[in-house]
Amino acid sequence: MVRGAYASASGMITKYKQIDVTGNNISNINTAGFKKDSLSAIPFGTQLLYNTADGQNVGTVAEGTVPGTVTSDLSEGTAEKTGLPTDLAILSDGFFAVQGLNGVRYTRSGSFTVDAGGYLSLATGQRLLGQNGPVRVGNDDFQVTADGTVMQNGKATDKILLYNSTTPQGAQKQADGFFTLTGAAAAAGKIQQGYLEGSNVNLVEEMTKLMASSRSYQTCQQAFKISDQSVQLAVEQVGSLK
Amino acid sequence: MIRAFYSGAAGLKSQQTAVDVTANNISNVNTAGYKAKQEKFGDLLYSSMKTPGASSGSANLSVGNGSAVTETVTDTAEGTPVNTGNSTDYCIRGSGFFAVRDASGNAFYTRDGSFRAVQGNGRLWIGDSSGRLVLDNAGKPIPMDGSGSAQAAPGVYRFANSGALQPQGDNLYSPTALSGAATSANTEVKQGCLESSNVDLAREMSNLLMSQRVYQLNSKVVQTADSIEEMANQLR
Numbered sequence: 001m002v003r004g005a006y007a008s009a010s011g012m013i014t015k016y017k018q019i020d021v022t023g024n025n026i027s028n029i030n031t032a033g034f035k036k037d038s039l040s041a042i043p044f045g046t047q048l049l050y051n052t053a054d055g056q057n058v059g060t061v062a063e064g065t066v067p068g069t070v071t072s073d074l075s076e077g078t079a080e081k082t083g084l085p086t087d088l089a090i091l092s093d094g095f096f097a098v099q100g101l102n103g104v105r106y107t108r109s110g111s112f113t114v115d116a117g118g119y120l121s122l123a124t125g126q127r128l129l130g131q132n133g134p135v136r137v138g139n140d141d142f143q144v145t146a147d148g149t150v151m152q153n154g155k156a157t158d159k160i161l162l163y164n165s166t167t168p169q170g171a172q173k174q175a176d177g178f179f180t181l182t183g184a185a186a187a188a189g190k191i192q193q194g195y196l197e198g199s200n201v202n203l204v205e206e207m208t209k210l211m212a213s214s215r216s217y218q219t220c221q222q223a224f225k226i227s228d229q230s231v232q233l234a235v236e237q238v239g240s241l242k
Numbered sequence: 243m244i245r246a247f248y249s250g251a252a253g254l255k256s257q258q259t260a261v262d263v264t265a266n267n268i269s270n271v272n273t274a275g276y277k278a279k280q281e282k283f284g285d286l287l288y289s290s291m292k293t294p295g296a297s298s299g300s301a302n303l304s305v306g307n308g309s310a311v312t313e314t315v316t317d318t319a320e321g322t323p324v325n326t327g328n329s330t331d332y333c334i335r336g337s338g339f340f341a342v343r344d345a346s347g348n349a350f351y352t353r354d355g356s357f358r359a360v361q362g363n364g365r366l367w368i369g370d371s372s373g374r375l376v377l378d379n380a381g382k383p384i385p386m387d388g389s390g391s392a393q394a395a396p397g398v399y400r401f402a403n404s405g406a407l408q409p410q411g412d413n414l415y416s417p418t419a420l421s422g423a424a425t426s427a428n429t430e431v432k433q434g435c436l437e438s439s440n441v442d443l444a445r446e447m448s449n450l451l452m453s454q455r456v457y458q459l460n461s462k463v464v465q466t467a468d469s470i471e472e473m474a475n476q477l478r
Contacts, residue, residue, distance in 0.1 A: 204258060208251040208464065215471045222475050 003061060005227040010064030011220035014041050017067040018213045025201045026210075033077070033109030034199035035173065036206075040068035072173045077108075077200040079192065086112045086120065088144060089195035094162030094187045095171070095179060098126035099134055105178040106163060106171070111196055114139070130158040144193040162189040244470060245289070245305060250463035252308025256283060257457040259311040264449045267441045275353030275413055276439035277316045278446075284312035316405050321353075321440040323432065329391040330357045330368060333437040336429040338398035339415065342374040343383070350374070350414040351399060351407065351424065356436055359386050368392040372412065379426045395431045399424035 021039045028034040044063045079089045088110035090096070095106035098121075105126060112120040112128055118138040121127040127134035135150060135158050143151045148160035165171050166183035173179055263281045270276040286307040293303060323333045332340070332355035339351035357376055360369030366386040369375045375383035379397035387393045401407065402422030407415035417424060 202255065202258075204251065204254045208247070208254070211464070211468050212247065215468060215475070218472070218475045222478065226478060 002227045002231050003063070005224055005231070007062065007064035008220045008224035008227060010044060010066060012217055012224065014065045014067050015213045015217040015220065019210060019217070021070060022206050022209050022213065026203070026206050029199055029201045029203060031109075031199050032111045032196050033107060034177075034201065035072040035074055035077075035108065036199065036201045037070045037072050037173070039070050041065045042068040071169075072171070072179075073200060074171060075200050077198045079195045079197050081194060082196050083194050084196075085141065085143075085193060086114060087194060087196045088112060088160070089192045089197040090162060090189055091192050091195075092162075092189040094164050094189035095181065097129040097161060097163050097184075098122060098178075099129055100126050100178070104129065104184075106181050106184070107178050108197060128160065130160045132158055135160060144191055146190050146192070147188070148191050160191060162187050162191070164189075244467050245307065246463055247467035247471070249306065249308035250460045250467060252286060252310060253460035254457060254464065256309045256311050257453050257460060260453045261450065261457075263311075263314055264446050264453065268443070268446050268450075271439055271441045271443060273354075273413065273439050274356050274436045275321065276441065277318060277353070278439070278441045279314045279316055281311045281314050283309050285309055316407075316409075317440060318404060319440045321438045323435045324438050325435045327434055328356075329434060330359065331355055331436050332357065332396055332431050332433055333435045334398055334429055335432055337404070338400045338427050338429045339404070339424075340396050341377040341381070341399050341424065342370050342414070343377055344372075344374045348416075349377070349424075350410060350416055351401075352413050352415065353437055354413040355396070355431075357392075357396070359390070368396070379428075391433070395433070398427050398429040398431060400427040400429075401425075 018039050018041070021037050025036045028036075042065065044066050074093075076091075079091060088096075090108060090110065095108055096110065097104050097106055099105075107122070107126075109122065112122060114137060115121045115125070115127070117136070119127045119134045119136050121134075129135070130148075130150065137150065137152065137157075140152050142157075144160065145151065148162065149156045150158040150160065163181060163184045164187035165181040166185050170182040171179045172182075260281045260283075263279055267278045270278075286309060288304040288306050290304040292298065318337070320336075323335070334340070334353065334355070339353055340355060341349055341351055343349050352370070354370070357368050357370055359366045360373050360375065361367075362369075362373075362375065362383075367375050368384050368386055376392075376396045378384050378394050381397070384392045384394050384396065401417065401424060403420055406418055406420035408418050408421075410416050
């Protein structure tokens with residue numbers, strides 16, 4: 001088949017994936033602690049072209065593009081004042097550690113509630129981990145200071161620890177929205193009670209990416225149509241027996 | 243995509259940041275000692291385009307790539323002093339900052355002089371609403387005397403470059419490498435009055451209207467660039 005058709009098709013597939021990623025970002029614009037993703041496209045590879053007469057190579061032609069990696073942008077989202085004492089926002093780098101089913105998971109989302117056992121946990125059931133295991137506050141009021149110390153009735157009962165990766169780019173978003181940290185180490189940070197960190201999705205950026213991707217998709221589609229028409233000409237007219 | 247699309251998008255992002263800064267100023271119009279922030283715009287990198295037949299781009303045929311907010315500058319003008327009659331309220335007549343120290347020993351600086359009596363070590367000291375102790379000119383906390391006012395006036399500290407102080411929230415600033423270290427100064431401190439914020443509502447409202455119009459124009463640029471691309475896609 002015509003090489004151009006495959007290149008345009010790969011362009012359409014990559015733009016389609018880009019629109020998927022952008023759509024996910026837009027739908028999570030109000031999710032607490034959500035970090036926006038971006039897709040990088042990489043060229044597929046080049047192929048050497050040979051001159052049919054004497055077999056000399058005349059140069060290379062690119063074979064289209066494939067979606068590369070999806071990376072998360074870990075910049076801070078805007079902190080919104082909710083006034084709920086169970087909402088915690090991290091005003092610096094670092095992740096909360098929560099107890100998942102199969103081990104410790106890391107998240108930036110600070111929208112905790114007090115569960116049936118009196119522990120601070122996320123809506124999906126994972127409990128927040130402090131210095132001495134899951135943080136228990138019971139039914140009493142509690143204050144969280146900037147360094148994570150939990151105070152109840154004037155006494156420090158626990159300390160919420162923040163973790164960060166020792167390598168740059170060490171935080172990877174997993175399929176369930178939690179992060180894994182390579183080389184997780186305790187980090188100093190600033191926690192604010194009564195605030196919730198929103199997503200770091202910039203609506204204008206995502207809308208312009210959406211417009212650019214759909215226009216590129218349309219252009220690739222046009223290029224594919226033209227490749228298709230030239231094959232049609234070759235089949236119907238060039239090769240016809242009359 | 244044509245460059246105009248991305249220039250328009252950059253313009254939209256920079257106006258959004260400008261509105262953020264203006265909104266923060268307006269919401270702090272009643273905060274004692276608040277200093278308004280002004281955003282400064284800058285243009286982005288220029289690309290030079292090639293004239294037909296030239297081997298490289300020409301400086302006379304360069305096109306910009308949009309705008310961005312380059313910095314937010316603090317307006318250090320003094321706010322109007324307001325008499326409150328409260329003997330623990332102070333305002334600085336001139337430039338300089340009060341110094342407060344928290345329980346961990348970190349020093350912060352503030353223009354907000356709304357202090358009160360704070361309990362510590364079995365006696366009353368003068369401190370701010372979060373319990374940080376106010377320091378005098380020698381760097382020591384000031385005890386309260388029996389009649390509800392401080393024994394000495396709070397100390398005033400100056401910086402070589404007060405515009406480079408890092409805001410910490412809660413009306414507090416901390417020194418950075420660019421601002422220089424705090425030096426004690428003999429500026430007059432008046433008791434019983436508070437410095438109001440220096441936000442000029444008229445300027446902020448006109449900035450808001452202008453940002454809105456510029457945002458509208460930039461979105462028109464993005465729409466136009468998009469329809470040009472659509473026409474290019476439909477050429478054949």
